[in-house]
Amino acid sequence: MSNDAHKELNRLREEIREHDRRYYALGQPNISDREYDRLLERVREIETLHPDWITPDSPTQRVGGEPLSGFEHVEHAVPMLSVDNTYDESQLREFDQRIQKRLEGEAYSYLVDAKIDGVAISLTYEYGLLTLGATRGDGTRGDDVTANCRAIQSVPLRLGGENIPRVIDIRGEIYWPRIAFDAFNEKRIANGEAPFANPRNATTGTLKQLDPSRIVGRGLAFSAHGVGRLEPLDDFPDSNLELYELMRSWGVAVYTDVKCVDSIDAAIDVCKAFGETRATLGYEVDGMVLKIDSRKQRERLGFTSRYPRWCIAYKYEAEQGESVLLDVDFQVGKLGTITPRAKMEPVLLAGTTVRHASLHNFDQVERLDVRIGDTIIVEKAGEIIPQVVRVVTEKRPKNAKPIKRPTKCPACGSPVEQDEGGVYLRCTSIDCVAQRKERLIYFCHRDQMDIEGAGKVLIEQLVDAGLVRDCADFYTLHTKRDQIAAIERMGEQSTDNFLAGIETSKEKPLSKLLAALNIRFVGGSTAAAIAEHFENIDTVMAATVEDLLEVDGVGDELAASVHTFFQNKSNRDVIRRLRNAGVNLTQPKKSTDSSGPFAGLTVVVTGTLEELTRNKAHELIESLGGKVSKSISKKTDLLVVGAKAGSKLAKAEKLGVEVIDETEFIRRAEA
Ligand SMILES: [Zn+2]
Structure with missing residues (x-):
């Protein structure tokens, strides 16, 4: 029975x-x-x-268990790189010429499919069973959103059918089809809640839900457009189009209208024809993607440091809309820059209701001659904030009001000054509350110290409550737990999560801290280069401008900025307090590969490289066991030359040092 x-x-x-x-x-x-x-x-x-x-x-x-308390980070076995893109047909043809050249006359075909505007996701199936759903994150690490992916009906929990791979990462897009999105909004409105403005942003928000049961019934969908890992590789077709067919037979929703063509002209025709109909689709599409069909050819084409060389996105021109400028407000950035922002009558742009648009700076305001009351044309391109592109002067009302440059900071009332070069206005106070808030928000951001739960609103409240003035204050907050929990809408659980997030951030490498300190001109990659060069904060602080100029990618302006920052007494005091709180101030040594292709070799790179940045080349050498040197000597084993190589090449030839070009270097690195 x-x-x-x-x-x-x-x-x-x-x-x-x-x-x-x-x-x-x-x-x-x-x-x-x-x-x-x-x-x-x-x-x-x-x-x-x-x-x-x-x-x-x-x-x-599909939904089971308790809501999560947060998302784990997971490493992608194969990185989720972004795709190079263009709005320009001639650049598609240039792309095609590069392919032709690299494939040396071999025949090839393109898959052309729609670039659905959703959230990129990687679904891992092991022996057919869904074991992981992860967001793209920074391309190498994303969030584990498996529970949320399971709650989406079009994501198979198990692959069915024949020839199921041992492991496959199915890459695709989670998106919100128009009908389901509108239906969900209707429910929200009926419940007295504000409707979501944009399907893509709402999808991002939905995937961040900690309670998967809230995702069921929203009608999100998945559409596959590629593959990461695939094992055992030899069991599967070389053609991605055939692989798509196979995936469909396993129950995977693959984008249905993929076209396979064998010339760039045909590919461009597909893009143009699709552009005519895209507004009538049931989902948002912001462009088309052209990909080489053959996996073996993709492997031969490889990657630049940022993009795969075998695909490109053709994006459709931004949508424009007409609105009326109601007012202009002034926003203060983390370094005091004051930017004007247009407040306008709501306008629907590329599926989003837009109320604000960027005016960039006061020169731009004057150039546009935009006045309050004017009818303006706004444009939204990709993910960028909409911007005012021109004024319809024929529609200007008599009482239109010119926009005046502020003479005082709108946040703290301090005098403002014109930036060097004259484009920006800047608040002159170092104690400006608006700047302080922006700096602290930046410090906690995912790209810097990644402090969980430290959102914009909370940080503003902490500053207003006098609990935090500078970044070192975060690390004393555990003694003020009750005061934090008392902040509006905080509660016990979020307070503990936030404090745990602060504790975890102490372990971040020096590169993240340097990026988080808001040193002018220092972004993530420069911070990493400085941290790797000096290895700990004390040597960075002791570094002269000359020492700093030794670091790759650091120029005069940047070196001076870092030096000045650490000469400042209150900045040094912040470092002292971070140290006392137990925040890590060192950079871990990179693990090197003693069996790598450059193991034991001293390598010099000179000239301008085409594919790699200088930093990237150095990283590769070091991670593959080699030692980087700046000058040619008898000890040099290998010289990598880019374009316009100067005296180093001559010297290397004289000393009999082996010389290779960039292509050969990449070939060896990938071997
Ligand atoms: Zn100010």
Whole structure:
């Protein structure tokens, strides 16, 4: 009896999986929703009687367990690189010429598919079972959002069918189809809640939900457009188009209208034709992606330091809209820069209701001759904040009011001064509350110290409550737990999470701290270069401008800025307090590979490289076991030359040092 029930359960699960595949992957349902629900109900019945038969891939188990307290970071086995993009047809042709050259006359074809505007996701299946769903993050590490992916109906919990790989990372986009998005908004409005403005942002927000049960019923969808890891590779077709077919047979929703063409002209035709119809689609598309179909050819083409060389996105021109300028407010940035921002009548732009637009700076305001009351044209391109592109002067009302440059800081009332070069206005006070808040927000941001729970609103409240003045104050907050918990809407749990986030941030490498300190001109990559060069904060603080100029990528302006920053008494005091609080002030040594292709070799790089930055080349050498040197001597084993190599090349040739070009260098590094 119980054996029969078990068989029935397995059969029902298989049947439901097949219906999911027909519905989501093939778009050919052959069963009504009611019948489907009946099958699901029967599975639930059997599982209630036999709870030990419940498996994680059962269709009843899309949502289970407790809400999460946060997301773990996970490393991508194959990085999720972004795709190079262009708005320009001629650049597509240049891209094609590079491909032709690199493939040396071999035939090739392009897959052309729509670039759905959603959130990039990687779904890992091991022996067919969904084991991980991860966001792109910074490309190498993302958030583990498996529980949320499971709650999305078009994500298969198990792959069905033949020839299932041992491991596959299916890459794609989670997005919110228009119909489901509008329906969800209607419900919100009916509940007296504000509707979401933009499907893509709302999708991002939904994936950040800690309680997966809140995702069910929102109608988010998944569409695959690529593959990361695939094992065993030899069992699968070289053509990605064929691989798509196979994925569809496993129940994966792959973008349905992929075109495979064998010339750039045909690819451009597909892009143009699609551009005509995209407004009528049930989801947002911001461009088309051209990819080489063959996996082997993709491997040969490889990557630049940022993008795969075998694909490019063609983006459609930004949408423009007309609105009326109601007012201009002034925002103060973390270094005191005051920027004007347009407040305007709401306008629908590329699927988003927009109320604000950037005016960049006061020179721009004057150039546009924009006045309050004017009818303006705003444009939204990609992810960039919409901007005012021109004024419809014919529609200017008589009482239109010119915009005056502020003479005082709108946040603290201190006098403002014109920036060098004259484009920006800057608040002159180092004690400006608006700047302080912005600096602290920046300090806690994911790209810097990554302090969990430290959002904009909380930081503003902490500053207003006098609990935090500078970044070192974060590390004393554990003694003020009750005061934090008393802050509006904080509560015990979030307070503890926030304090734990502060504690965790103490372990960040020096590179992150240097980036977080708001030193003028110092961004993430320069901070990393400085931290790796000097290895600890004391040598950075003791460094002269000349010492700093030794660091790759550091020029006069930057060296002077870092030096001045650490000469400042109150900045040194912040470092002292961070040290006392136990914040890490050192940079871990990079692990090197003693069997790598450059193991034991002293390597010099000279001239201008095409694919790699100088820093990247040095990193590669060091991570593959080599030692980087700046000058040629008898001890040099290898010289890598880029364009315009000067005296080093001559010297290397004289000393009999082996000389290779960038292509050969990359080949060896990848060997
Ligand atoms: Zn100010």
